Amino acid sequence: MSSSCAVIVSEETAVMDLGPFETDNSVSCRLASQIPDVCKTEDCCLGIDEAGRGPVLGPMVYGICFCPVSKKQQLKDSKVADSKTLSEAEREKLFQNLDEAKSYVGWAVQILSPNTISTSMLQRTKYNLNALSHDTAIGLVQFALDSGVQLKEVYVDTVGPADKYEAKLSQLFPGIEVTVRPKADSLFPVVSAASICAKVARDRVVKGWNFAEDMGEVDTDYGSGYPNDPKTKAWLLKCLDPVFGYPQFVRFSWSTAQTLMDSKAVTVHWDDDEEDGEKAAQRQHNKSMLSYFSASAGGE
Amino acid sequence: MKRRAPHPATAKSSLTDRGRTTGRMSCNTSVTRVRMSSMGQTQTAPVHLLPCEVEHDGPAQVAQYFAATTKDRKYEKTVSFRGRGLKGQELSCPQGYTGLVLKDINKPGSDQEDRTVKVSSVFDKLTYWNMETSPNSDDTVVMAMDWPELAEAIHGPVED
Secondary structure (H helix, E strand, C coil): CCCCHHHHHHHCCCCCCCCCCCCCCCEEEEEEECCHHHHHHHHHEEEEEEEECCCCCCCCCEEEEEEHHHHHHHHHCCCCCCCCCHHHHHHHHHHHHHHCCCCCCCCEEEEEHHHHHHHHHHCCCCCCCCCCCCHHHHHHHHHHHHHHCEEEEEEEEECCCCCHHHHHHHHHCCCCCEEEECCHHCCHHHHHHHHHHHHHHHHHHHHHCCCCCCCCCCCCCCCCCCCHHHHHHHHHCCCEEECEEEECCEEECCHHHHHHHHHHCCCCEEEECCCCCHHHHHHHHHCCCCHHHHHCCCCC | CCCCCHHHCCCCCEEEECCCCCCCCCCCCCCCCHHHHHHHEEECCEEEEEEEEECCCCCHHHHHHHHHHCCCCCCEEEEEEECEEEEEEECCCCCCEEEEEEEECCCCCCCCCCEEEEEEEECCEEEEEEECCCCCCCHHHHHHHHHHHHHHHHHCCCCC
């Protein structure tokens, strides 16, 4: 259904086939370009960045971009810059530039669906967003290595303490010089390029989101997806279902979504809720099985 | 099917596709009468038993949200509810048993009062959902489905 949207998008702009993700947008999915031959023979640098960490709607996308160290200047000349300072149209244009440089530039993105984010963060043994982010970045570097890319330098944009992350990555990938910096996307062109890939993937996925839920005519005017965007707020208020809460497009683990469900949806109790055991028992109006076997059976 | 949750940790709510969550039946001394004459006109409904308590007793958009997003893979079903990952398995009611979704005819004032219920739908199988782990033979509900056969083997007449 919405795969037709993706086709229209790809015809107009540079190739990034979202098909594999759109077949099942409840899971995590990796999309990648062809690996340029030159990247398998020459020493390469690789940049890592993410898009959509903050929004309450849609996926978080991790992107890597790589090219031979000898082509750094050429990549810089293709005017890739921090994607946050660009409009959606400008990012599409730059992604086009990257696509045109495909003889020496390769990329890959990992799309973490909002459902993956919700169910990870709300897991019984919590899997927080930082751990999920690190594991995703590590997985993409490993993918490049497994594809035969001769990695020598890796540049990473980070939120949180850079030195600890740098040490972790250096230890995991011996022989690769790892540089982790806040705002790396404005310091290293290869990180800007990774940022563009990630952002373009997120823009396209959000724009053409295929609701698995049977919601009839869905209002797709959900804005940027950031919790402080008035359009996003209005959409979240409008789309709230009293029992199910939201479609899988929404990150249930975000406080914005949780606060709205707490006030406007019915309460749901889970056995690992942090509530007093005795109170929980009272609420359920039932007794421990063991109470029937004790001397004071049935006594309150 | 009458449910008496033995312990809060195993208490479940169920959702049926016709939009009813079955109410809790507490352990008390009052009597519940089932109006069996209501059974004739009832239909079979898909029933889901969830590993949580939903504070709601009424219609729900089960088909639109829950069934529409359920992934039915070879050995297990997966879905998420309120952002939590569930794994499910279809369980058949024991041979000779029929599952009943019951509805109060008159809302009782308290747990102490006797109540009369009617059959709102029937089922011969249900989907049992666990949080993050697949249902297995350690789950009480899975064991309960085997119980009648086991009880029959123990207490039934012995053939010579």
